[in-house]
Amino acid sequence: MQFHLNGFRTGDPAISEASTTHPAFSRERPPEAVDVLIVGCGPAGLTLATQLSAFPDIKTMIVDQKPGPLELGQADGIACRTMEMFHAFGFCEKVLKEAYWVNETTFWRPDDARPDSITRHGRVQDVEDGLSEFPHVILNQARVHDFYLETMRGSPSRMAPYYSRRLTDMQIGDGEGSPVTARFERVDQGHEGETETVSARYVVGCDGARSAVRRLLGRELRGDSANQAWGVMDVLAVTDFPDIRRKSLIQSTDEGSIVLIPREGDYLVRVYVELDKLSENERVANRNITVDHLVAAAKRILNPYSFDVKEVAWWSVYEIGQRLCDKFDDVPEDKVAERLPRVFIAGDACHTHSPKAGQGMNVSMQDAFNLGWKLAAVLRGQTPPDLLHSYSAERQAIAGELIDFDREWARMLSAPLKSADHPDGVEPADVQDYFVRHGRYTAGTATRYRQSVISAEPAHQHLAKGLMIGMRLHSAPVIRLADAKPIELGHAATADGRWRIYVFAPSDDPAAAGSSIEALCKFLSGSPDSPVCKYTPEEADIDSVIDVRAVFQQGHKDLALETLPAFLKPEKGRYGLIDYTKMFCPDPAHGDIFDMRGVNRDHGCMVVVRPDQYVAHVLPLEAHADLAAFFDGFMLEAHQRAATEKLKESAAL
Numbered sequence: 001m002q003f004h005l006n007g008f009r010t011g012d013p014a015i016s017e018a019s020t021t022h023p024a025f026s027r028e029r030p031p032e033a034v035d036v037l038i039v040g041c042g043p044a045g046l047t048l049a050t051q052l053s054a055f056p057d058i059k060t061m062i063v064d065q066k067p068g069p070l071e072l073g074q075a076d077g078i079a080c081r082t083m084e085m086f087h088a089f090g091f092c093e094k095v096l097k098e099a100y101w102v103n104e105t106t107f108w109r110p111d112d113a114r115p116d117s118i119t120r121h122g123r124v125q126d127v128e129d130g131l132s133e134f135p136h137v138i139l140n141q142a143r144v145h146d147f148y149l150e151t152m153r154g155s156p157s158r159m160a161p162y163y164s165r166r167l168t169d170m171q172i173g174d175g176e177g178s179p180v181t182a183r184f185e186r187v188d189q190g191h192e193g194e195t196e197t198v199s200a201r202y203v204v205g206c207d208g209a210r211s212a213v214r215r216l217l218g219r220e221l222r223g224d225s226a227n228q229a230w231g232v233m234d235v236l237a238v239t240d241f242p243d244i245r246r247k248s249l250i251q252s253t254d255e256g257s258i259v260l261i262p263r264e265g266d267y268l269v270r271v272y273v274e275l276d277k278l279s280e281n282e283r284v285a286n287r288n289i290t291v292d293h294l295v296a297a298a299k300r301i302l303n304p305y306s307f308d309v310k311e312v313a314w315w316s317v318y319e320i321g322q323r324l325c326d327k328f329d330d331v332p333e334d335k336v337a338e339r340l341p342r343v344f345i346a347g348d349a350c351h352t353h354s355p356k357a358g359q360g361m362n363v364s365m366q367d368a369f370n371l372g373w374k375l376a377a378v379l380r381g382q383t384p385p386d387l388l389h390s391y392s393a394e395r396q397a398i399a400g401e402l403i404d405f406d407r408e409w410a411r412m413l414s415a416p417l418k419s420a421d422h423p424d425g426v427e428p429a430d431v432q433d434y435f436v437r438h439g440r441y442t443a444g445t446a447t448r449y450r451q452s453v454i455s456a457e458p459a460h461q462h463l464a465k466g467l468m469i470g471m472r473l474h475s476a477p478v479i480r481l482a483d484a485k486p487i488e489l490g491h492a493a494t495a496d497g498r499w500r501i502y503v504f505a506p507s508d509d510p511a512a513a514g515s516s517i518e519a520l521c522k523f524l525s526g527s528p529d530s531p532v533c534k535y536t537p538e539e540a541d542i543d544s545v546i547d548v549r550a551v552f553q554q555g556h557k558d559l560a561l562e563t564l565p566a567f568l569k570p571e572k573g574r575y576g577l578i579d580y581t582k583m584f585c586p587d588p589a590h591g592d593i594f595d596m597r598g599v600n601r602d603h604g605c606m607v608v609v610r611p612d613q614y615v616a617h618v619l620p621l622e623a624h625a626d627l628a629a630f631f632d633g634f635m636l637e638a639h640q641r642a643a644t645e646k647l648k649e650s651a652a653l
Helices: 043-053 080-089 092-098 141-153 212-217 291-301 360-379 385-414 428-437 516-526 531-535 624-632 638-652
Strands: 033-039 060-063 104-110 118-125 165-172 180-186 195-205 222-239 247-251 257-262 269-277 307-324 343-345 477-480 486-488 499-504 546-551 583-586 605-609 615-619
Touching: 033 043, 033 180, 033 360, 043 060, 043 080, 043 141, 043 360, 080 092, 080 141, 080 360, 092 141, 104 428, 118 428, 165 195, 165 212, 195 212, 195 360, 212 343, 222 291, 247 428, 257 291, 257 385, 269 291, 291 307, 307 385, 343 385, 360 385, 385 428, 516 531, 531 546, 531 624, 605 624, 615 624
Parallel strands: 033 060, 033 195, 104 247, 195 343, 499 546, 546 583
Antiparallel strands: 104 118, 165 180, 180 195, 222 269, 222 307, 247 257, 257 269, 477 486, 477 583, 499 605, 605 615
């Protein structure tokens, strides 16, 4: 975190100074016109709103039909990749402090000697070593919402949701510059029946599986149901089951299965309980299942262990199904070349699946993180609007992979155990093997975006074999040169909409005249072809659009900071203060980053990273023209931005 750049001030540095040029909206009545209208205050909606709240020049409004913030959440699993994202938003430490850490997963099956009893048959480490600097954790979804809301309130925009508003209608105006008009009905006491109209350049539906935005777009969730009922409950229980504080997958002979997830606070536990098979076209609501049914089923499955439930904090029943929208925006596939997207859907509004893999909330938030920086770049005139096509293209493909994974995982958990009566059943060992083999997927680190204008072809991937193009930047420990502080390289990036170029230096002296580092810095700081020079506004700090950082092979005691290129010590802010946070060295105590991520020591390389932390390109240090061409492929220069602003003003009129 950097503060004091433009002068000393007291108070909590996590609370930004309120914007004076773009004051916060009135809480009495919402604005009539905004840049982005977000419908839904779930994980996707709050992720998107928090991302956009960092830009006070973007007018963002978020609304929800509920009367206020979520108090008791349904989702609870937070994947490693999501924790990396939470760090970018600034609240991962709060999550880590409160959450249950999933360290091990155990597997239980029927005892061969006593088939009506269960016995442990396996135990695995939940996340493989080195996969992420963060663990897989469990925390009530409502607390995640709280952290997002707190971050929004402390942003320059001072953003807060408008509650008790139900979307009733939405009209997409004719012409690319005309706004989308949304109409809301208030449902809060004393205002019932009142209507409000908001026009927006973009609308994003984050309003769940029964999305009004999706319905008004005419899109549908398509898929199938497994005709299998499951129950879920958060309980306080007295039990002699030995793995009550470990994540456990439990399979019985005839009574079904349990997925047991310990919760935060050391006592609460979540229990997913397999219930009866549903008949074709039967809905789980027709069964009149009560919480007593869930408790009784859990007791039967856990035999011979006792399970005395003292309190049920929350419970629900659901039927397994995997459904997916064919497009995540309002542009038909055959019109992509002709039209620009204006309305988007994210999270459960465009993909639904079973909760047992812990992916729903995580994938939803990643949807929004993908879309947020793109909306900001378009609205700020940094990129043309056609960049927004990449949201549906990238995230729909990822959701499709999730659906395929979830379908197989849910099938294995609901299938009968293999026996003479069920020769096509599942072996408990196969369940454990599937869990281990797909560990990177459930950790959220297996996502890989396909080649596009913002995800280059891997022509030079050999220069950084462990930093794969299309995948998230896999962080590693480094030491900051200026103050010898050990940090994670990935923690240099926050959710501020900036691109990053990580420059990995070759083994020679980076301060030597004619070094590849010197030549690159000279190009980036002075060439008219430099993307840093070309796309940074004249009045802005040099790193406001593209943030360049260097990693050297020498130890931090072996380099003289004052001899290194001035470009890596930029002067910023109204006082021209020097930013000393741009240079790093390996941290041998925790592993050399060059070895850990397969970076070529002889040649070094540039690793270009998107604002959502995904690697976009790997290039040789001397590939100045290729670097320029990559950014030229999707960014707008200052005069183009000015033209975009005029169009924006015309649309507002």
